Amino acid sequence: MPVALLALAVGAFGIGTTEFVMMGVLPLTAADFHIDIPSAGYFISAYALGVVIGAPLLTALAVRLPRKTMLLAMMGLFTVGNALFALSPNQDFGIAFRFLAGLPHGAFFGAGAVVASSLAQPGQRAKAVSMMFMGLTLANVIGVPLGTLLGQQVGWRATFGVVAVIGLLAIAAIAKLVPHQGRPADPSIRGELGAFRRPQVWLALAIVMFGLGGVFACMSYIAPMLTDVAGYSPANVTVLLSLAGVGMTIGNYLGGRLADKALMPSLYVALLALATVLAIFTVTAQGKVGAAVTIFFVGVAGFMIGPMMQARIMEKAGGTPSLVSAAVQSAFNIANSIGAYLGGLVIAGGLGLLAPNWVGALLAVLGVSIAAVSGLLDRREARVQKELALAS
Template sequence: MTVTRTAEVSATGAAHGAAPPPAEPTPQPTPAAPVPVATARLAIFSLAIGAFGIGTAEFATMGLLPYIAAGFDASITEASHAVSLYAIGVVVGAPLIAALTARMERKRLLLGLALLFVIGSIGSTLAPSLPVMLASRFLTGLPHGAFLGIGAVVASTLVSPNRRATAMARVMLGLTVSNIVGVPAAAALGAQFGWRTAYGLVALIGMVTLVAVLCLVPRSAPAQAPSIRRELGTLKRPQVIITLVAGSIGFGGMFAVYTFISPTMTEVAGLPASAIPWVLACYGVGMTVGSLIAGPLVDRSIERSALLGISALGVVLLVLAALAQVPAVAVACVLLLGVAGSLFTTALQVRLLRESGDAPSVSAAMNHAAFNFANALGAILGAVVVDAGLGYRSPALLGAGLTVVGLAVMIFAVVSRRRAVRR
């Protein structure tokens, strides 16, 4: 959730004092020389291509699970570990890379991250066995958060200060477009030509990103960054910890459903397999709508937006569990999950940046890791309830329970902060 996919907070938010939240902000790099407008546009476009590839790599697996399972003669729940291992890769890679590369030249780091993404994607494409495929998915997830965060911040330094939010949003637009175009296209390719073709497409996008960054992104050096001790110190702040816990648990419900979206739509809702790409596109449209409405709502109140987002997630999951057999309702619920999820993740991201103060890099990276922990948690627990014979409605019920826990954590966070402010 990545994630991330929610970083498109409007420039209006910046004007109201809410920093636009890239997937994981890093210390502000300084361009070596003034950048012409055309150069900046091409550089931002190349970074958006990378975001498009990352979004496709993260979510395409959900639509390919039946084909991956058949290809390795495994169960769908065994194949679903490809989702959780990618997410665990993000959980490990996001904070680790943010902490260890704060002073590294940005373009070189972006190239290294893109290369790692390509290697992991090729490994997924050519994997001779399920364990090798799972290891490749873990490797592909490692550069996910760092590339998105560094790319967004580098983009912001290529333009004038009053256009930084727009530049960052355009990089993150690649994530949104990936869920509308890339993920459905990968699912369609997988259904028609085999699941390896879809991962081959992801690897190709990664190669294009590598060449584009090499040719189009100017070199830049990071400014003096806060010390690692200060960065890690933010993780001791109660409000930072509570925010991360709320995201880790509350968003797991959505991933419990989305991991098994393909069999749920075909076996419960009765849709043909050929409709799955369109269902995935609906989720992408929901994310886009959610990112558009999140900015103004979060500008008005971070806390109310977070509570509204997670409450809406719970309601939609309950409706899906009850009425998944009705195709129109099931598809509408997928769209609404995208809307509510974008609102919730945007609110938590801005909240975390506010609570992190002047050392946001590691805690913001942990925010990205938290949502991917939710991805892994939802996929694993969803597999448990399906393996228990409870059917493909059960992940939605499980997800509703997770959102209740996340809502309780979020309420505690809001109440405790208000008390602290009064004191």
Template sequence: MSRTYVDPASITPARVRLSLFALAIGAFGIGTTEFVAMGLLPDIARDLLPDVYATNPELANSHAGWMITLYALGVVIGAPTIAAGVARFSRKTVLFWLAVAFTVGTLATAVLPSFGWILAARFLAGLPHGAYFGIAALVAARLMGPEKRGRGITLVMTGLTVSNVIGVPLATSIGQSMGWRAAFLLVAGIFALTAVAVALVIPRVKGNSEQTLRRELTVFKRPQVWFAIGIGAIGFGGFFAVYSYLAPLGTDVAGIDPAHIPWLLATMGLGMTIGTLAAGHFVDRSVRRTLYGYFLMMVVVLIGLYFAAGWAPSLFIFIFLVGFASSGIGPAVQTRLMDVAGDAQSIAAALNHSAMNIGNAVGAFLGGLVIGAQLGYRAPIWVGLALTIAGILIVMASYRAQRHLAPHERV
């Protein structure tokens, strides 16, 4: 990779599009590796926990959900520490090595022999997640310019949502027919392709050569940063409480054939993709209205999902709506964090994914808890509703607290 830095303003529109596409490939891989376990939980549980599955399938599925929780915890820990530590390096170099790390971690998940080792591999595979998205968001925002930064961020995150239309259903189908390990081998290949694409097309954009780990960590002194983290960590947990157990909700509640679960996942992903693309325009107009609008939509949709989950056609409709309603929260929180973080942009951009994956861990854990308590596969929907309402309350508290700031400090 060249050592010559490039002025983003001098890059041609075609190179910008190629760069955004390369970043989106990585997001596609991340979305696939993060969410594919959700569609394969019964397969993973049967293979890695056969004794438990034979006597109590619900308990085995909830234990297999630890793969989701451990990956999410890896994101939570890795996002701020890696992003803060690499803030002064070339964005391209950092993105390349993060893609390599993803490849190694996902490959380890596919080949390690026991449940304990696989849990460790999932934790390690999660470490580069937030840093990749954070750095990719900064690169996209610089390439698109300040007036279109929301659209730049959402174009990268579209790779994440498209993964739920194509990557997750495809990997789930492969996992069901060839074994769940084959699905993770496919994802490792996507990350290897990402590393090549980053090396070939991403311009060499400077990091902040004067930035230090200590300076980046000062972001945690800002109350509005904590509010934004809370919005993602609690509010977005409502989505993961439902998504983590979507496969058994479809098979055991709606009576869907397991072979059709990839179509249910694709329906969720289609809703997420459309919602994300719409959110980019809304975020550029008003982050505040975007947060309120998507959260309130999520409340209505989750209530509808509870009553619609018993019939396959209505489940598909409401799963699409859940995907749409949830998808605007991520770009809005991402932009909010970048607005309130001051100079600590690298760690702020990554903290969004720490927040989201705290939500992932909390949602998956609480959802598994109510399932393990024999409350059924609809019970995580009420968990999701409670977390979503809590997210709305945190948004309200954040903007109420902002009123006490000086006018020039408000965003």
């Protein structure tokens, strides 16, 4: 694998840390700004909104830039946003700076996935993309626990100051290790938007929104499941989340390799595995050992899907992959919102803390159904092309 992928992974590590560590230091920021926990939750929402808006907007604005320049610009904006958030004087400025930090998230991953794919040998492109995303999954294993610990010992501002430093390291690594990419072949927003006229692109985004929504239906409420149902102490939740992060890292690794061998069959298996594991979690969550083992496999099954879908959507975008690649990150955050909303809905409806797992299983089954439709279209297109070839 090219050493340039290491530079992309460092950037992904920083982005993954800032996205998820906010959950760990949320009580600290609430106390510092003298607000309640629900109000501090706006720091999470503001970042997610920045991702959803920034992914298509910044990719469109920078469509004529060489992709290395795009990566450097996005990581620069990320670094500034996190540094400013660490210096926020009040809640309003904090929300604005979290939004700013979220803006480059999707555009960075969109451009990074295209660059990673271009650096890989044929037949290893999904593997290359998964190596970049390895930084994102390792953030859940290393960055988030250490960032939370740093926040508890020194203060939450130190956590985001360190994230800004990681951003600077990523800028230096990208500048040094990523080769010059040149301008995109079709540097026009019209060409990029043209990819969205393809039904397969929308089906791929739908698989992400609903299939991965199953992961977030579970993970959004994992803390009360582990404490109130499985019987763990709050202090052990961070360790268990790291275990889930290990599962995510393994799943990401496997997903990239399986996607290069047999993308659609592997996708079907991953989504069905996710649905099965989430359904099983409704039973195993009632015991400590069962909960720990199952949460690991939720991470494995859920994050196998990521590199598969990134590879799938770039394949269906044809020669204009930047905007649709960035749109995957918007779809990822929409999946987060859908899963969290539906999971909260069933809890509020009195169905219990484990009910989000059933919601997650159903969302994963919906993802499989959409993937099956996409696979049918693949076979129909292949049959039409074969008939045309025979006719000529």
